Amino acid sequence: MEKKRNAGFETWLMHIFLVSTAIIVLYPIFMMVMSGFKTNAEIFGSPFAMPKSFNLDNYAVIWNTTDVPRYLINSTIVTVISVIVLLITGTMAAYAISRYKFRGSIMVSLFFLAGLMLPLRLAIIPLFVQLKAMGLVDNLMGLIMIYTAMSLPSTVFILTGFLRSLPSELEDSARVDGASELRIMVQIMVPLITPAMVIAGIYNAVPIWNDFFFPLIFIQTPENRTLAQGLTSFFGEYSVNFGVLYAGLTLAALPVVAVFILQSKRFIAGMTAGAIK
């Protein structure tokens, strides 16, 4: 009897703790979205009230008078191309390491894994000099190459694990039938690891989309800014118009949040993939 009441109390405590944490997370996000529909007067006068109307005036200001749409396009270009190049080259490396026995294969896999340990931002100075010489400064292509290189080790790591677990019977029988190595890889093996490719893709796409550090250093002209970086200049221009600022933040958060809500299981699996053995 005593014990049961105790358990009930503990359960209550647990629910209170979980619910308050959820509120602490959701309420600020909710306030950000709501404030995006408000005028400055509303934000200062009645900060916690619901907006008087859900008009899109603040969004219209962003869409018509700022470069934010341009930043959105640039971020999309950079993220999509980086992830495509990354998955192609990452799969190539992981496939060679995991499906063939050859001399030095351990060295090769260590070479790719060593990249996991190197924080590239500490090499930003030589990288800057090098990219300048290659004509890749202030160029989206430069960002794409950096992100691809930075993300290759984790991609190879994730994909190698999956590829190793596949049985070799399929491959062997196709080989007996005279299929080329390329065909075996592209038509038989790669389709089997698409779930792993999605995980590796998400694991790297989110930090690439959100990155602010590399564009801060490598991108100069406004037309080439990415979203995360562009927000900083947008904040400089509209520093007195809180409604527009909140709307800008909401707009910037929208694409990732929408994909996350639709694919939360894959997102969580993907983003924790590097930390879970």
Added chain:
Amino acid sequence: MDDSEYTRAKRRRARNLKLWLAFLLAPPAAILIIFVFLPMASAVVYSLYDWNGLVRKEFIGLDNFADILFNPNKNVILFNAFGNNVKVFVTLMIVQNGIALVLALLLARNPRGFRFYQVVFFLPVILSTVIIGFQWKMFLNPIFGLVNKALHYAGLSEWALPWLGLPETALPSMLLVNSWHWFGFPTLVFLAAIHRIPKDFIEAARLDGASEWRIAREIIWPLIAPAVTIIVVLTFIGSFNWFEIPYIMNGLEGSPQGSTDMLGLLFYRTAFGSVSAGGSDFGSGSALAVLMFIFIFIFSIIATKYLTSREVEMS
């Protein structure tokens, strides 16, 4: 098929296989060498030279290192930033990862709304640090910010401080924002580790009448040691590379009064120039980067070794 024809075919196949492997490995290896390994190695070389802006001058050995470590005008700033990074690491370990562990233990009991909590707790993790930094900078605005407005409405006007403007409250505020941003990540990593513990371990203990606290301490804690190792190392690397939140919320100079200065900000100022550091200095900047790298690397190795030694096998 006679013998020589057979060996020739075999050799041809081996050669084709070599070409095929080279075709698979060369592009990713080239990207990695050009954009990661080469710049990392160059950073070491750069740190040994005297620089004038973008122009490399003569070889000066370890003078850049001596300058940033022992020049009394500069090392005050370095040690202040380093001390702040240590504060960041310790606070995040306790606040961010501590809360995460509690939440993971609660979620492991499969409460109603499990899926909902999982998604909600992870939501800030996927948002850009830039968005979160600006959002909270606006919330913490001394006059118009929601935090102080809420305090006024609650009748606690004397608590309404200029949070980011005072040396005592600026860093703690940023650390709370960072914890808000990231706590979902360690939570779900810990949770995944707890889920991998065989159910009967915990059930048996519960049947024996062990308290939840004892189960957490004596069964779950030792068995999730690998996840703890990873989170400690990731938190350490994150803390000593901390840049985005302080940069966005209080700028490059670590204001007020250096209370939010970090190695990452100092590195940026040294390398690319700023109001306080003057023009860009590639030599000192590279030396600082090399020092940071060595420090982070050595700590990560020691921590992994030490923490791995307390890991137990599950079967």
